Amino acid sequence: MRISTNTIFEMGSGKIGDMQAAMLKTQQQISTNRRVLTPSDDPVAAAAALGVNQAMAMNDQLAVNRSNAKSALSEEESVLQSINSLLQSVKDVVVSAGSGALTDQDRQTYLTQLRSNFDELMGLANTRDSNGNYIFAGYQTSTQPFTQSATGANYNGDQGQRMLQVGTARQLSSGDSGSAVFEGGVTGNGRFVTAASTSNTGTGIVSTGSVTDLAQLTGHNYGVTFAVDATTGATTYLVTETPPPAIPATPQPYVSGQAITFGGMQFDIKGSPADGDTFSVKPSTTQSVFTTITDLIGVLSTSAVGPAGQTKLANGLATANTNIENARENISTVRTTIGTRLKEIDNLDSAGSDLKIQYTKTLNDLVGVDPVEAYSQFTQQQFTLEAARQTFMKIAGLSLFNMMN
Known part of the structure; x- marks a missing residue:
């Protein structure tokens, strides 16, 4: 069978081109550390890898959500710690103001401090986060939650708790409503309240x-x-x-x-x-801590001259002391739930990290390349390609005149 020179060149260059393409693919596998570069390389592995990639993306998004929830809860915890310290200062006022040696004029100093404490508490209750949202307004994040009133403060937010998906089957509140924090304290002993x-x-x-x-x-x-x-x-x-x-x-x-x-x-x-x-x-009810401080201001603003005046002062201070302590206990309860949520987030973070390692290993098993095998194959392809080039050059250089010589 006669083979034309053109056919020889086409067959040789085509084979060399195939070898170059194969070597280039191996080179891409080494550089990307992936065995499956296109779905056609391994359709079954490519389909499975797609599912694993989607799971990894979901796991990464859950990690971001947990980070956001942790940041919000940590900020709330910091504010509640400041509020707890402030209420302790108010309790100190209650104890000090009850001294029988003080005159009405002497108690004006405590009144000044209480009004300052009230304003400070109002500022803490209207705290904004780094995005400018009110953290104690429930869902109404753009609405100032508390405004001062004659009896204490009005709550303008709602009871909503912003939930974040922190696990595949777990949602977690990233905050608490102002009503739960500042209006959740009970009066009296929690069952009933006595008053003169x-x-x-x-x-x-x-x-x-x-x-x-x-x-x-x-x-x-x-x-x-x-x-x-x-x-x-x-x-x-x-x-x-x-x-x-x-x-x-x-x-x-x-x-x-x-x-x-x-x-x-x-x-x-x-x-x-x-x-x-x-x-x-009467049966105990919930009372705003703002109302408690306002009532306390009213008690200290009333003259305590004489036995009857001292008695009214003592009864008023006792009521205020109980209600302030109840407000502190309520805030402590909220702080406990925050600690529980932060602990759960830490546990979910640990599980998420383990899951990410598992996903990475599974993905590498599906589409990853063995470096040793890939480098060995690449070296072999280089030698084979070079040999093919040298062979083709010699064959292409043959002619009848060379044979006659």
Whole structure:
């Protein structure tokens, strides 16, 4: 069979071109550290690698979400720590202002401090994050959550908690609403709250009290009214209930400091209540810490001259002290949940890092190249290509005239 010179050149150059293309592909595999450069190289591995890449991208996005959640929670924790310190300062004022040696004028210093504390607390409650969003406004991040009012402060946000996807099947709150933080403190002992009427003229000081039988609590309002016999001077008290019970109560003899027990509740009153003095017992409710401080300012702004004035001051300070401590406990509870969330994020970060290592290994097994094998193949292809070039040059140089010589 006769082969033309043109055919020889086409076959030789085509084969050399194929060898060059194969060597170039090996070179690309080495430089990219990938065995599968196009889906056609290994369709099954390419399809599996696509799923692994998508899982890796999701894992990376979850890591970003966890980082954002950690940043937001850490900032909130820092603010709550400042608030806790501020409320401790307020408690110190309550203790110091109760001294009987102080005059009304002396207490003006504490009033100035309390007003400053109120303004500082308002600033902390309206804290913005690095993006300019209010951190305690719930979903209303562009709305200032708290504005001052005559009774404390109005909350303008909502109850929403911004959730972030921090795991494939886990969402986590990256913050807390201002209502939960600043308005979640209870009054009294958490079950009921005792209070002296502002119109009392005696020296009766009521305690916070405690629950003796949870099953007997009715959730009703009670009043304890004192009567002093004009002849004997004996003091009695009458407990009334709203709504009224089926059987009316009867007056009971009063002894200072002796426990008063009814409806599963127990408390005592010390001192000498005057005729007609009343004390209320109501179910505990939640109260804004701003309201608590405003009420405390009102207590210190009222004259405490004389026994009756000192008694009103003592009752008011005791109520404020209890409510401030309850507000601190509520904030401590929120801080505990923040710590729990941060711990969970750390655990999810650790799991995410392990998962990323596993994904990387799986992806390398699917489309990765063995460096030793690739370099060996590349060297072999270089030698083969060079040999082919030399051979083709010799064959192309042959002619009939060379054979005749």
